[in-house]
Amino acid sequence: MSAPRKIIIDTDPGIDDAMAIFYALASPELDVVGLTTVFGNAHVDVCTANAIRILDIAGRSDIPVAEGAARPLAMAYRGPADFVHGVNGLADMPLAAPSRVPHALDAAHFIIDQVLACPGEITLVPIGPLTNIALAMLLRPDLAQHLAGMVIMGGNAFVGGNASPAAEANILNDPEAADIVFGADCPIVMCGLDVTEATVMSSEQIANIATIDNDRARLAAVILPYYRDFHLSHGGPDGIHVHDSTCISYLIAPQHYRTVQHPVRVDTGQGVGRGKTWAATRHALSAAAWAGRRAVTILTEVDSAAVVALELDRLALEQRAGS
Numbered sequence: 001m002s003a004p005r006k007i008i009i010d011t012d013p014g015i016d017d018a019m020a021i022f023y024a025l026a027s028p029e030l031d032v033v034g035l036t037t038v039f040g041n042a043h044v045d046v047c048t049a050n051a052i053r054i055l056d057i058a059g060r061s062d063i064p065v066a067e068g069a070a071r072p073l074a075m076a077y078r079g080p081a082d083f084v085h086g087v088n089g090l091a092d093m094p095l096a097a098p099s100r101v102p103h104a105l106d107a108a109h110f111i112i113d114q115v116l117a118c119p120g121e122i123t124l125v126p127i128g129p130l131t132n133i134a135l136a137m138l139l140r141p142d143l144a145q146h147l148a149g150m151v152i153m154g155g156n157a158f159v160g161g162n163a164s165p166a167a168e169a170n171i172l173n174d175p176e177a178a179d180i181v182f183g184a185d186c187p188i189v190m191c192g193l194d195v196t197e198a199t200v201m202s203s204e205q206i207a208n209i210a211t212i213d214n215d216r217a218r219l220a221a222v223i224l225p226y227y228r229d230f231h232l233s234h235g236g237p238d239g240i241h242v243h244d245s246t247c248i249s250y251l252i253a254p255q256h257y258r259t260v261q262h263p264v265r266v267d268t269g270q271g272v273g274r275g276k277t278w279a280a281t282r283h284a285l286s287a288a289a290w291a292g293r294r295a296v297t298i299l300t301e302v303d304s305a306a307v308v309a310l311e312l313d314r315l316a317l318e319q320r321a322g323s
Helices: 015-025 044-057 107-117 131-139 175-182 203-211 215-233 245-252 304-316
Strands: 005-011 030-037 065-067 122-126 149-153 188-191 200-202 239-241 257-262 264-266 277-279 296-302
Touching (some): 005 015, 015 304, 175 188, 188 245, 200 304, 203 304, 215 304
Parallel strands (some): 005 030, 122 149
Antiparallel strands (some): 200 239
């Protein structure tokens, strides 16, 4: 078996973020070397506390957490998604105090430090707005050359948006940052709404989580029904769309996805298309706006049943010990 892939998860926990972090920690294919936090589902200080709590629950206090951006690069912060995740980001359930303070470095500098210490080994897994990643790239313009790659939850290549008719939420929270990141010269995988909204964990599967006897599942059994209720009240499925965990599924089981390769630009204008991720198809390759951009691997189809079953299987595993 090959060595586990080193990853840094850039996150705004967030109910689905918690599930993705648990999934990654339970997967022997992955070595989570750090979490970095960003505004999004909640204010960044709340997200940082939640990231530490999630690691506490998983028994992984060895993993550092670095706090990052509190607002987008250039625009006003749209505010937290408390109508989706609750004011505290985790379904407004009572939460224990986090066990520690975050890392001394901010997220962007932590990312730079970790990547340069392990050149070519670390994959960034951003599952929130892309502000921290863009800041790291602006601070260190050659950063992408030292990455193994990025697997990004965000965007919508060939489907509509969920935060606006045009745009997906993570990208709309900072389109300027996203356009910088999708221009990076390293392998990039875009896990967007094209597949995340086609991946559904049913209400029955959510209810069955209550039968799993570990601390991660006990948290999931409380927070997922809250997230499911949001979906039901907004015309969604009888269950939840599996957004952030898609990155983890792709990393450990890419055979369950179909992909295409196109350069990507993000609409940073102020019109109705703001935040839309535009893939340059073969009919648009002459467009100057995409010139010089590396092709992005865009997920387009998914075996939903297979990846949801895999995530639930990992949730039921005994927690892996930290190093």
